[in-house]
Amino acid sequence: MVDDTIFDKILRGDIPCDAVYSDDRCLAFRDIAPQAPVHVLVIPRKPIESLRSAVAADEALLGHLLLVAARVANQEGLDDFRTVINSGSGAGQTVFHLHVHVIGGRSLDWPPG
Numbered sequence: 001m002v003d004d005t006i007f008d009k010i011l012r013g014d015i016p017c018d019a020v021y022s023d024d025r026c027l028a029f030r031d032i033a034p035q036a037p038v039h040v041l042v043i044p045r046k047p048i049e050s051l052r053s054a055v056a057a058d059e060a061l062l063g064h065l066l067l068v069a070a071r072v073a074n075q076e077g078l079d080d081f082r083t084v085i086n087s088g089s090g091a092g093q094t095v096f097h098l099h100v101h102v103i104g105g106r107s108l109d110w111p112p113g
Helices: 006-012 056-075
Strands: 019-022 026-030 038-044 081-084 100-104
Touching (some): 006 026, 006 038, 026 056, 038 056, 056 081
Antiparallel strands (some): 019 026, 026 038, 038 100
Protein backbone atom coordinates (compact mmCIF):
# COMPACT_ATOMS: atom_id res chain seq x y z
CA MET A 1 0.00 0.00 0.00
CA VAL A 2 1.30 3.45 -0.92
CA ASP A 3 1.72 5.92 1.96
CA ASP A 4 -0.27 9.16 1.82
CA THR A 5 2.09 11.25 -0.30
CA ILE A 6 2.04 14.85 -1.41
CA PHE A 7 0.72 13.58 -4.77
CA ASP A 8 -2.21 11.88 -3.03
CA LYS A 9 -2.97 15.21 -1.34
CA ILE A 10 -2.79 16.98 -4.71
CA LEU A 11 -5.12 14.39 -6.27
CA ARG A 12 -7.63 14.90 -3.43
CA GLY A 13 -7.43 18.68 -3.83
CA ASP A 14 -5.92 19.19 -0.37
CA ILE A 15 -2.88 20.87 -1.95
CA PRO A 16 -3.25 23.08 -5.05
CA CYS A 17 -1.21 22.50 -8.18
CA ASP A 18 -0.67 24.21 -11.52
CA ALA A 19 -2.44 21.56 -13.61
CA VAL A 20 -1.75 21.40 -17.35
CA TYR A 21 -3.73 18.23 -18.12
CA SER A 22 -6.25 16.04 -16.34
CA ASP A 23 -8.38 13.02 -17.20
CA ASP A 24 -9.93 10.09 -15.37
CA ARG A 25 -6.60 8.18 -15.23
CA CYS A 26 -3.96 10.83 -14.58
CA LEU A 27 -3.07 14.39 -13.71
CA ALA A 28 -0.21 16.49 -15.11
CA PHE A 29 1.05 19.57 -13.30
CA ARG A 30 4.09 21.84 -13.15
CA ASP A 31 6.87 20.77 -10.78
CA ILE A 32 7.33 23.19 -7.86
CA ALA A 33 11.13 22.86 -8.15
CA PRO A 34 11.66 22.83 -11.94
CA GLN A 35 14.95 21.57 -13.35
CA ALA A 36 14.34 23.21 -16.73
CA PRO A 37 12.06 25.91 -18.20
CA VAL A 38 9.43 23.19 -18.66
CA HIS A 39 9.16 20.56 -15.94
CA VAL A 40 5.82 18.80 -15.67
CA LEU A 41 4.93 15.72 -13.63
CA VAL A 42 2.41 13.18 -14.94
CA ILE A 43 0.95 11.05 -12.16
CA PRO A 44 -1.59 8.24 -12.21
CA ARG A 45 -4.72 8.63 -10.13
CA LYS A 46 -4.23 5.00 -9.11
CA PRO A 47 -1.72 4.76 -6.25
CA ILE A 48 1.34 2.90 -7.55
CA GLU A 49 4.50 3.37 -5.49
CA SER A 50 6.99 3.17 -8.38
CA LEU A 51 7.51 1.60 -11.77
CA ARG A 52 8.99 -1.47 -10.08
CA SER A 53 5.68 -1.85 -8.18
CA ALA A 54 3.56 -1.86 -11.32
CA VAL A 55 1.90 -5.11 -12.34
CA ALA A 56 0.66 -6.53 -15.63
CA ALA A 57 -2.82 -5.08 -14.98
CA ASP A 58 -1.21 -1.59 -15.07
CA GLU A 59 0.03 -1.99 -18.65
CA ALA A 60 -2.62 0.23 -20.28
CA LEU A 61 -2.24 2.88 -17.58
CA LEU A 62 1.54 2.97 -18.01
CA GLY A 63 1.16 3.43 -21.76
CA HIS A 64 -1.41 6.16 -21.13
CA LEU A 65 1.03 8.03 -18.87
CA LEU A 66 3.65 8.08 -21.62
CA LEU A 67 1.15 9.22 -24.25
CA VAL A 68 0.03 12.00 -21.92
CA ALA A 69 3.70 12.95 -21.36
CA ALA A 70 4.12 13.35 -25.13
CA ARG A 71 0.85 15.29 -25.35
CA VAL A 72 1.96 17.64 -22.57
CA ALA A 73 5.36 18.17 -24.26
CA ASN A 74 3.57 19.10 -27.48
CA GLN A 75 1.14 21.34 -25.61
CA GLU A 76 4.12 23.10 -23.99
CA GLY A 77 5.71 23.68 -27.41
CA LEU A 78 8.63 21.30 -26.90
CA ASP A 79 10.24 19.79 -29.99
CA ASP A 80 12.82 18.03 -27.84
CA PHE A 81 12.19 16.78 -24.32
CA ARG A 82 13.18 14.14 -21.83
CA THR A 83 10.95 11.81 -19.86
CA VAL A 84 12.27 10.40 -16.60
CA ILE A 85 10.84 7.80 -14.22
CA ASN A 86 12.88 7.28 -11.05
CA SER A 87 12.26 4.00 -9.21
CA GLY A 88 13.61 3.85 -5.68
CA SER A 89 15.48 6.29 -3.50
CA GLY A 90 18.85 5.24 -4.96
CA ALA A 91 17.59 6.36 -8.36
CA GLY A 92 16.42 9.73 -7.04
CA GLN A 93 12.77 8.99 -6.30
CA THR A 94 11.66 11.27 -3.45
CA VAL A 95 7.87 10.93 -3.70
CA PHE A 96 6.78 7.30 -3.60
CA HIS A 97 3.86 7.63 -6.01
CA LEU A 98 4.77 6.75 -9.60
CA HIS A 99 5.35 9.85 -11.72
CA VAL A 100 6.78 10.73 -15.11
CA HIS A 101 8.90 13.87 -15.38
CA VAL A 102 8.55 15.77 -18.67
CA ILE A 103 11.56 18.07 -18.93
CA GLY A 104 12.55 20.46 -21.70
CA GLY A 105 13.03 24.00 -22.88
CA ARG A 106 16.83 23.87 -22.68
CA SER A 107 19.64 21.63 -23.84
CA LEU A 108 19.78 18.49 -21.70
CA ASP A 109 23.17 16.87 -21.21
CA TRP A 110 23.80 13.14 -21.16
CA PRO A 111 24.37 11.33 -18.94
CA PRO A 112 22.10 13.15 -16.48
CA GLY A 113 23.00 13.73 -12.81
